[in-house]
Amino acid sequence: MPAKKSSRWSRRLDRAAKLAAFTVRYGGWARYCPVCGRSFRKFEASGKIPRKDAQCPSCGALERHRLVWLYFQQRTDLLDGRPKQMLHVAAERCISNRLKPALGDGYLTADLVNPRAMVKMDITDIPYPDETFDVIYCSHVLEHIPDDRRALREFHRVLKREGWAILLVPISAEETFEDPTITDPAELLRIFGEDDHIRRYGPDYVDRLAEAGFSVKVTTPAEMFTAQERVRMGLTDDAGEIFFCTRS
Numbered sequence: 001m002p003a004k005k006s007s008r009w010s011r012r013l014d015r016a017a018k019l020a021a022f023t024v025r026y027g028g029w030a031r032y033c034p035v036c037g038r039s040f041r042k043f044e045a046s047g048k049i050p051r052k053d054a055q056c057p058s059c060g061a062l063e064r065h066r067l068v069w070l071y072f073q074q075r076t077d078l079l080d081g082r083p084k085q086m087l088h089v090a091a092e093r094c095i096s097n098r099l100k101p102a103l104g105d106g107y108l109t110a111d112l113v114n115p116r117a118m119v120k121m122d123i124t125d126i127p128y129p130d131e132t133f134d135v136i137y138c139s140h141v142l143e144h145i146p147d148d149r150r151a152l153r154e155f156h157r158v159l160k161r162e163g164w165a166i167l168l169v170p171i172s173a174e175e176t177f178e179d180p181t182i183t184d185p186a187e188l189l190r191i192f193g194e195d196d197h198i199r200r201y202g203p204d205y206v207d208r209l210a211e212a213g214f215s216v217k218v219t220t221p222a223e224m225f226t227a228q229e230r231v232r233m234g235l236t237d238d239a240g241e242i243f244f245c246t247r248s
Contacts, residue, residue: 152212
């Protein structure tokens, strides 16, 4: 057999073996990922302190990604086919891979350090004019930003008057707590739960959003889905809440 055909068959056999192993490990219907539309026997564990049943083994979507994707589909006009200008900060690949084809040239990803982003951007100094974007989506970024209030004001500035933003943070305290004097990674990990977080947000996060000029609607998974649906789609407490923001 010629070398090229042999190599081709080898690759096919390798792919078939990987698919068979994947099917044995994850094949089933107990879990469903709405982001990639696939069913599984279970989700994977994920996190520094592993959370069971957290991550889609196919697209990598976590609890919060599955929730926000469902919210996009069911509670917004994002995917209605009409042209929109959308800013996606620190784009998660599982979400970005689906938004880019849907929105085309109107879709913009931004990040300060990730080279895969379309533009390099500091969200405390967004280099776009007032009222540029119809939609802004930023998830689990603000807890890393020293001046999060300034970032929120910038999001408000560049959002169109009839636009909307989903600005997600982990809520892990009864009241928002921050201490900029803490810089040691071990101490940050002990106090804030991650060595690159600089605050813990509480439910009073909505007050910061209001200070920046937003009106906020908070939606929980339980308001959208039955208990059975939440189990099947892995919408545990770690999915958090949706903070849907419009200009006041």
